[in-house]
Amino acid sequence: xxxxxxxxxxxxxxxxxxxxxxxxxxxxxxxxxxxxxxxxxxxxxxxxxxxxxxxxxxxxxxxxxxxxxxxxxxxxxxxxxxxxxxxxxxxxxxxxxxxxxxxxxxxx
Amino acid sequence: xxxxxxxxxxxxxxxxxxxxxxxxxxxxxxxxxxxxxxxxxxxxxxxxxxxxxxxxxxxxxxxxxxxxxxxxxxxxxxxxxxxxxxxxxxxxxxxxxxxxxxxxxxxxxxxxxxxxxxxxxx
Numbered sequence: 724x725x726x727x728x729x730x731x732x733x734x735x736x737x738x739x740x741x742x743x744x745x746x747x748x749x750x751x752x753x754x755x756x757x758x759x760x761x762x763x764x765x766x767x768x769x770x771x772x773x774x775x776x777x778x779x780x781x782x783x784x785x786x787x788x789x790x791x792x793x794x795x796x797x798x799x800x801x802x803x804x805x806x807x808x809x810x811x812x813x814x815x816x817x818x819x820x821x822x823x824x825x826x827x828x829x830x831x
Numbered sequence: 832x833x834x835x836x837x838x839x840x841x842x843x844x845x846x847x848x849x850x851x852x853x854x855x856x857x858x859x860x861x862x863x864x865x866x867x868x869x870x871x872x873x874x875x876x877x878x879x880x881x882x883x884x885x886x887x888x889x890x891x892x893x894x895x896x897x898x899x900x901x902x903x904x905x906x907x908x909x910x911x912x913x914x915x916x917x918x919x920x921x922x923x924x925x926x927x928x929x930x931x932x933x934x935x936x937x938x939x940x941x942x943x944x945x946x947x948x949x950x951x952x953x
Contacts, residue, residue, distance in 0.1 A: 758932075758939040767943035768876070773932040779941060811876060815939045819892050820866070822876040 725750055725814050727823035735829040742799040744826045746812035751792050756816025759788055759797045761808045762825075768811060772797065804830050833857035835865075835927050835944035842950045848915040851947045853927030860908035861885035864930035866940055867901065867912045869923040879925075881936055882910055890936070917951045924948050 726749040736742055746757075754775040760768035770779040772788035775795060785800040799806055807830045812823040838852040853865065867879040880891035882901040889901040900913045910927060925947045928940035 756933065756937060756939075760940075767926055767928075767946055768940075769943075770939060770941050773939045773941075777932070779932075813876075813939060815933060815937055817937075818890065820878040822878070824875050 724819055725752060725817060725821050727812050727814060727821055729810075729812060729823035729826045731826060732824075733827045733829065735831055736802055737831045738802055738804055740802045742802055742806075742828060744797040744799075744810055744828075746790070746795040746797070746823050748793040748795070748814060752795070752814045753816045754791050754795075756814055757788075757790070757795050758813045758815060759786075760811045760813065760822075761806075762811065763808045771810075799828075802828075802830065806830070833929070833942050835929060835942055837925075837927060837944040837947045840948040840950070842952070843917050845918055845951055845953055847917050847951075848913060849917060849949055850911055850913040851925050851927075851949070853910045853912070853944050855908045855910070855929070858929075860905060864936050864938065865901075865903070865910045866928045866930055867899075868926045868928055868940070870926065870946075871920075871923040874923075877923075879912070881930065883936065884908075884910065914949075917949075919951050922949060922951045 728747045730745045757775045759772040762768040776788045809825045809827045834856045836854045866881045882889040884903045903910045927944040929942040930938035931941040
């Protein structure tokens with residue numbers, strides 16, 4: 724099983740700031756099979772990024788993804804108040820599909 | 832639009848079974864796999880398994896083998912997840928999600944149901 728470890732656990736930033744979230748895998752992940760989700764409390768997760776760097780339908784271009792091998796990154800270029808949420812990475816290239824434990828982004 | 836609508840909250844006693852439904856609409860049911868994921872405060876997001884609505888056997892997470900069953904009804908475009916021998920640690924929000932953006936059964940989850948709360952308590 725591929726274990727995904729996200730850091731940091733929590734971030735508290737001001738609107739307009741740049742945010743970088745990390746996802747590290749216990750073994751190499753094919754970059755075609757790494758995704759990021761956003762979850763607002765009380766809602767289902769929403770797909771942001773798939774295949775490491777492709778934005779899902781309707782996702783603003785301030786969200787971007789990068790990485791390869793065991794290290795992947797989600798970047799929010801300019802933080803908006805509505806970006807307050809928990810962000811999860813996921814690998815879907817091997818079974819079981821696994822998720823990171825999440826990074827909580829708070830807006831000051 | 833594409834929608835996955837799940838059945839309502841359930842309260843069960845330990846040892847009982849629960850069945851959660853996921854009714855799909857807005858796309859061709861047999862063209863996309865459906866996954867089940869559960870979420871607990873302690874364990875986070877956990878993938879439970881996958882079913883191919885066009886046929887073939889489901890694939891379950893190893894730790895749930897023997898307790899979970901996924902089925903589909905093509906006449907109503909609905910997928911079902913049944914879990915037996917419930918214990919308190921199965922209390923969670925259960926989600927169905929459509930598989931996409933991958934290859935074959937290895938896709939991520941582009942559309943999610945709203946979630947079904949299952950509470951297991953004596």
